[in-house]
Amino acid sequence: MTASGRRHLVLLGGGHAHLAVLAALARTPLPDWDVTLVSAAPHLTYSGMVPGLLAGRYRLEDCRIALPPLAQAAGIRWLPGRCTGIDAAQRRLTLAQSVTTVLDYDLLSIDTGGVMEPDALEARMPGAAAHALPARPIDALAEGWSHELARMRRRAQASGSGPSVAVIGGGAAGIELVFAARQGLLQAGMAGARLSLLTGGGPVAPGYPAGVRRQVERQLQRQGITLLPSACTGIDADQVHMGTAGSLVCDLALIATGSMAPSWLSGSGLDRGPQGHVAINRFLQSTSHPEVFAAGDVADRADHRYPRSGVHAVRAGPALALNLRRAASGQALQPHWPPQHTLNLLSCGTGHAVASYGVFCAGGGWVWGWKDRIDRGFMQRHRKPGGARTA
Ligand SMILES: Cc1cc2nc3c(=O)[nH]c(=O)nc-3n(C[C@H](O)[C@H](O)[C@H](O)COP(=O)(O)OP(=O)(O)OC[C@H]3O[C@@H](n4cnc5c(N)ncnc54)[C@H](O)[C@@H]3O)c2cc1C
Missing domain, CATH: 3.50.50.60 (FAD/NAD(P)-binding domain)
Structure with missing residues (x-):
């Protein structure tokens, strides 16, 4: 609970899945809850465009979605800070800001991505x-x-x-x-x-x-x-x-050997998957602590394996938004079933890309143009408050 006596939802990390949560809150606020978005950076850097940045195709600002305007549109608090620990038993986060601070929560959603320690x-x-x-x-x-x-x-x-x-x-x-x-x-x-x-x-x-x-x-x-x-x-x-x-x-x-689970999860008391990620069930809910949800690369779905990718993190967003709302009001949760196949677009430098979907694949300049349009469209949609797709 916050000082105002209202319950407190903390969105930890400004990752891909939380974009849909912010959009859902901008459309329909959560009555009787204070909501805080905590993120290490004031923006989400969209990894899909970072290779294009290295290639000299995009500027840094083309690849970033600013988080404070999205928080403002959602009517929630934006708190810059890097989480260094979770005490799930006490429902408390430790944040490294200019000084170390703690933040209590009633409901927590983790979308901090993977790390390379x-x-x-x-x-x-x-x-x-x-x-x-x-x-x-x-x-x-x-x-x-x-x-x-x-x-x-x-x-x-x-x-x-x-x-x-x-x-x-x-x-x-x-x-x-x-x-x-x-x-x-x-x-x-x-x-x-x-x-x-x-x-x-x-x-x-x-x-x-x-x-x-x-x-x-x-x-x-x-x-x-x-x-x-x-x-x-x-x-x-x-x-x-x-x-x-x-x-x-x-x-x-x-x-680029793949990301890992952050080490600060190790003392959290949360159930973790075989590689240390937050273990979640089909509702994107921690298997040990029902008031904790997680999505994206930080999470590990025990019942349904799928690759860690931005696409899957984005797809989990609407289900996460819905289940946070349902958990906040004590309603039954809804399962999230990730798609069996997703469209994968691999760029081979500006001007050529390879697309695949299941066993199908195609490559060429037109695939690169297609990827460029998808990426720019994603940025345009998600920069707009309330622009991300919700359930
Ligand atoms: C070069 C490269 C290219 C890629 N291209 C693609 C692609 O084309 N398509 C695709 O599907 N996937 C791609 N990926 C994979 C994709 O980046 C990840 O799967 C995706 O970013 C995961 O999203 P997420 O929401 O879990 O976390 P992220 O997008 O990593 O977001 C995490 C957020 O949490 C914040 N944060 C991190 N740690 C903390 C902390 N301790 N406390 C507070 N906040 C924190 C960060 O600042 C960030 O805002 C690529 C990866 C790389 C490295």
């Missing part, structure tokens, strides 16, 4: 914390790229040879980033760049249909990007090490 990266790839640019936090990637471009330009001018970039991780994010990095270097006038994609030992685009893999391999070859089926075992200032496969000279290592 520097300690965990360092344990797997010694040197990563000091010498690599990880894909998460996405803000650090988006902001760090322009510094890296400037640094590589200085090095290239001093050495007289083109820069070398290694992207570690052969999944969707790694694929998009390696194509984008190549294009960004060209756009910045750095010819002769050498790009490599390390897949960790397996094929590129694991989990995608064979047709997608073939199209991605063809594009990698066409654009002169070296595909290395090796795992990174360490990184230093100018090399990526690959165990017995040797080392690769590189000016920049980008890590």
Whole structure:
């Protein structure tokens, strides 16, 4: 309860699923509840457009949705802060702001996304914390790229040879980033760049249909990007090490090996999935604490496995909004069934993308144009207060 004696709903994290919750609140406020949106950043950076940012196609502001105007339109409080712990028994959050503060809740919804913890990266790839640019936090990637471009330009001018970039991780994010990095270097006038994609030992685009893999391999070859089926075992200032496969000279290592659950969940008392995410049921509700809900990459649905992606986080939003409202008024919750297939669009640099839906796939310039329109439409819709789709 808040000082006013009203009950308190905390939306923790300004992630993709919470956009629908904010839109639903803007349309219909929650009577008798105070609502607070807590987020580490005053914006949501839309990852779908970040590769285009690296490629020089979009500006940083094109990729961001400001959260305070959405909170204002929803009539709720916006509180900047990074959650560092949850005490589910006490229904309390700890936030690191300029000072550490605590926030009590009656109902909590978590949508803080996945993380790449520097300690965990360092344990797997010694040197990563000091010498690599990880894909998460996405803000650090988006902001760090322009510094890296400037640094590589200085090095290239001093050495007289083109820069070398290694992207570690052969999944969707790694694929998009390696194509984008190549294009960004060209756009910045750095010819002769050498790009490599390390897949960790397996094929590129694991989990995608064979047709997608073939199209991605063809594009990698066409654009002169070296595909290395090796795992990174360490990184230093100018090399990526690959165990017995040797080392690769590189000016920049980008890590896109997938996100993890945040370590601050470990002492929360919430049930967690096998990899430490918040375990949720079909109502997007914690399996241990009914007053806690979670969606997006931070959550793990025990009864129904599906890949972590922005698409799934967005799709969970309307169901989350509905169930928070129902939980707040003591009504029965409704199950959320994620779609079996979603449309996946992999951009291979500006001008070419590969689309897949289940086993179907297609590639070409028109797919890239389609993705660009979808992404810009998403931004336009979600920047508008009340614009996100709700149930
Ligand atoms: C380079 C790249 C490209 C991608 N492209 C695509 C794509 O094209 N399509 C797709 O479907 N998926 C894509 N993904 C995956 C996608 O980014 C994630 O699946 C998606 O962001 C998950 O959404 P989310 O709502 O769980 O969290 P996020 O979008 O990560 O949002 C989390 C929010 O919580 C805030 N936050 C984080 N930690 C805290 C904290 N401790 N306290 C308070 N607030 C916090 C953040 O500031 C942020 O606002 C891509 C990923 C990467 C890295």
